[in-house]
Amino acid sequence: MSQSHTLPLSDALPQDPREERDHFHDRLFRYAVTGCATFVLIALLGAAFSMLWGGREAFSTFGVQFLWSADWDAVQKKFGALVPIYGTLVTALIAMIIAVPVSFGIALFLTEIAPAWLRTPVAAAIELLAGIPSIIYGMWGLFVFVPFMAEHVDPWLDEHLGPLAIVGPLFQGAPIGLGMLTAGIVLGIMVIPFISSVTREVFVTVPVHLKESAYAVGNTTWEVVWDIVLPYTRSAVVGGIFLGLGRALGETMAVTFVLGNSHRLTASLLEPGNSIAATIANEFTEADSSVYLSSLIALGFLLFIVTFIVLAVARLMLSQLARRGGTTS
Amino acid sequence: MNNAKAHLKSDNMSMWMRRQFTDYLAKVLGTAATLFGLFWLAWILWTTVSKGLPALKWELFTQMTPPPGADGGLLNAFAGSIIMSGLAVLIGTPIGIAAGTYLSEYARYSKFGATIRFVNDILLSAPSIVIGLFVYELMVRQMGHFSALAGAVALSFIVLPVVVRTTDEMLQLIPSTMREAALALGVPQWKVVRQVLYRASMSGIVTGVLLALARISGETAPLLFTALNNQYWASSLLDPMANVPVVIFQYAMSPYEFWHALAWAGAFVVTMFVLLLGIASRWLLLKGKNHE
Numbered sequence: 001m002s003q004s005h006t007l008p009l010s011d012a013l014p015q016d017p018r019e020e021r022d023h024f025h026d027r028l029f030r031y032a033v034t035g036c037a038t039f040v041l042i043a044l045l046g047a048a049f050s051m052l053w054g055g056r057e058a059f060s061t062f063g064v065q066f067l068w069s070a071d072w073d074a075v076q077k078k079f080g081a082l083v084p085i086y087g088t089l090v091t092a093l094i095a096m097i098i099a100v101p102v103s104f105g106i107a108l109f110l111t112e113i114a115p116a117w118l119r120t121p122v123a124a125a126i127e128l129l130a131g132i133p134s135i136i137y138g139m140w141g142l143f144v145f146v147p148f149m150a151e152h153v154d155p156w157l158d159e160h161l162g163p164l165a166i167v168g169p170l171f172q173g174a175p176i177g178l179g180m181l182t183a184g185i186v187l188g189i190m191v192i193p194f195i196s197s198v199t200r201e202v203f204v205t206v207p208v209h210l211k212e213s214a215y216a217v218g219n220t221t222w223e224v225v226w227d228i229v230l231p232y233t234r235s236a237v238v239g240g241i242f243l244g245l246g247r248a249l250g251e252t253m254a255v256t257f258v259l260g261n262s263h264r265l266t267a268s269l270l271e272p273g274n275s276i277a278a279t280i281a282n283e284f285t286e287a288d289s290s291v292y293l294s295s296l297i298a299l300g301f302l303l304f305i306v307t308f309i310v311l312a313v314a315r316l317m318l319s320q321l322a323r324r325g326g327t328t329s
Numbered sequence: 330m331n332n333a334k335a336h337l338k339s340d341n342m343s344m345w346m347r348r349q350f351t352d353y354l355a356k357v358l359g360t361a362a363t364l365f366g367l368f369w370l371a372w373i374l375w376t377t378v379s380k381g382l383p384a385l386k387w388e389l390f391t392q393m394t395p396p397p398g399a400d401g402g403l404l405n406a407f408a409g410s411i412i413m414s415g416l417a418v419l420i421g422t423p424i425g426i427a428a429g430t431y432l433s434e435y436a437r438y439s440k441f442g443a444t445i446r447f448v449n450d451i452l453l454s455a456p457s458i459v460i461g462l463f464v465y466e467l468m469v470r471q472m473g474h475f476s477a478l479a480g481a482v483a484l485s486f487i488v489l490p491v492v493v494r495t496t497d498e499m500l501q502l503i504p505s506t507m508r509e510a511a512l513a514l515g516v517p518q519w520k521v522v523r524q525v526l527y528r529a530s531m532s533g534i535v536t537g538v539l540l541a542l543a544r545i546s547g548e549t550a551p552l553l554f555t556a557l558n559n560q561y562w563a564s565s566l567l568d569p570m571a572n573v574p575v576v577i578f579q580y581a582m583s584p585y586e587f588w589h590a591l592a593w594a595g596a597f598v599v600t601m602f603v604l605l606l607g608i609a610s611r612w613l614l615l616k617g618k619n620h621e
Contacts, residue, residue, distance in 0.1 A: 022517035022520075023517070025517060025519055026517050026518050026519050028519075029518070029519035029522070030435060030518075030519075032427060033427045033428065033430045033431035033434075033435065034431055034435065035427075036423075036424045036425075036427035036428040036431065037427070037428040037431040037432060037436070037442075037445045037493075038445075039424060039428065040428050040445055040448055040449050040452065040489065040490070040493060041444070041445055041448050043452065043486060043489070044448050044451065044452055044455075046463065046467070047455075047459060047460065047462075047463040050462075050463050050466035050467055051459070051462055051463065051466065053466065054462070054465075054466045054470075101362070102362045102365055102366060103362075104362070105358055105359040105360075105361065105362025105363065105365075106359070106362050106363045106366055108355065108356075108359035108362075109359040109360055109362065109363040110363070112359075113356050113359050113360060114363075122363060122367070124611075125367055125370060126363075126366050126367070126370070128370060128604065128607070129366065129369065129370050129373075131543060131603055131604060131607045132373060132374075132547075132600060132603070132604075133546070133547020133548070133549075133574070133599060133600065133603060134547070134549070135547055135549045135574050135577055135578060135596070135599075136373065136377060136547065136596050136599070136600055137373065138578075138581070139577065139581050139592065139593070139596055140372075140373045140376045140377070142581065143376075143380070143581075143589075144372075144376050189366075189369045192366050192369075193366075196366070220348055220349065220351070220352035221352055221355070221356065222351055222352040222354075222355035222356070223348070223351075223352070225355070243454060246454050246456075247454065249456070250455070250456020250457075250458065250459065251456070252456065252457065252458040252549070252550040253549045253550060253574075253578065256578075257581070257582075277456060277458050277550070280458055280462070281458065281550055281553055284553065284554055285553070285554075285557070297462055297465075297466070300458065300459055300462040303456060303458070303459060304455070304456075304459045307454075307455060307456055307459070308451060308455075311450075311451045311454050311455070312447075312451060314454075315447055315450050315451065
């Protein structure tokens, strides 16, 4: 839209030096901003390659087995990513089980239920949750929420759900409060504002006439949301959920505080576990051999690949609605 | 016949009742979900205030971080955080504004622009620990030691995508008539961008920078592998440097009560700072909108 015109040389008049200078500056400016934009691309590629490079020793020493070996032994220098990967997936899953319905409820409240005067302040308050630094979540988790879980929630789960047949093993264990369930809950709280704000924003983009027509034939609020609003915004809502999932997978500090840093593979959600990010944060400065350090960076590479895929899916889903004419974040 | 009609009517009634009930239930659950969210917000903020406020004292800003078991302040950590965040904003903002300008003014509809936008969005939500590892490989390993400069670079990679995004969005909001008016007068494009577009979207761009600053002031993971920590003053930018988030992390994990109190005080200050920045940026955005 803003290509500068250059006259063919043959009919160029003797050029005004000022015009020439402007033209030169324009080109310079254009190169500079293009360079900066390309830098963004290079930054992402650089991040991927630098971690692949840093993790090469681990990948070459342990091969593909690195992915499913449960070893984590600094003395014998044997490392495998199974326990951190398992912990990352389980905590993120717990977080999504909590955050998805709650975020949907919040979006429903903010777009259909709440009186207009209440919507902006409540939405702003929920977004405050996203602004709180993750280390604060971690401290709150360690000093307040972990003791609460240890005293009130864990014993109850152990007593009532522990003896059950299939889900039982998930809830057996010493009630120390640290563990994957606690980490999952904290993560869930952390991603609620991300999912709910995307969901709310896309709910607002539903054309009013669609909703009004549904109301006019006698639908209830719930039916309008479930049968009109949700199908219309489905792809973007899924995008928002994936955005939250990306957050939950890569969240570091909050999880590091409450997960317990144990490399034992256990089915119980009440026992200490580990996640990729927590392992790296806890052990990075203690890594005393190059293969140890390399294994940690290799873990970082795996995390990067997984979050990249999740976030890419999120962005694609979100842009589908935007292309249809709505605007999303 | 009559009977059947009545039957139909009662069927309709019960269906209507069921629909009303579902609707009612959904509304109750939606409200409950919102209260659930607000409950955690209140609990976390209350914890931060009730534990942080009593630990707040003047020595916090005048004394250095203490050795194990002793009492002290967070002076060098605050200074380190300010220096590194400031540097990160200084590095990230110009590059971010330029890249945002490119996206909005030179590549609004192009394929390459769409790719950059996509990559930027991913960088925006990429886990910060990954950024930390990247800069560790890029700088710390090359230089052979942890340094404040590496910390600032790591934080600037978090500033960058936020500024790119807001600049791009804010510039796109400017009506094209403004560009055309300036171009029609023969103003070269770079001057149009600098003297017309940047001025018109100033409040939006500043908001982006404030949001980025809010994000990095509590950021811990990337600093863990780059700036690390320092119990004393860092003598240069090439030395490890103390910073509030990492000090909070180490002190909170320690067994000393003194240190827990210091960690809570630091947490309180950081949280208040971040929330104030959030409010300031909202206000600025609102002011910019009213201005139009």
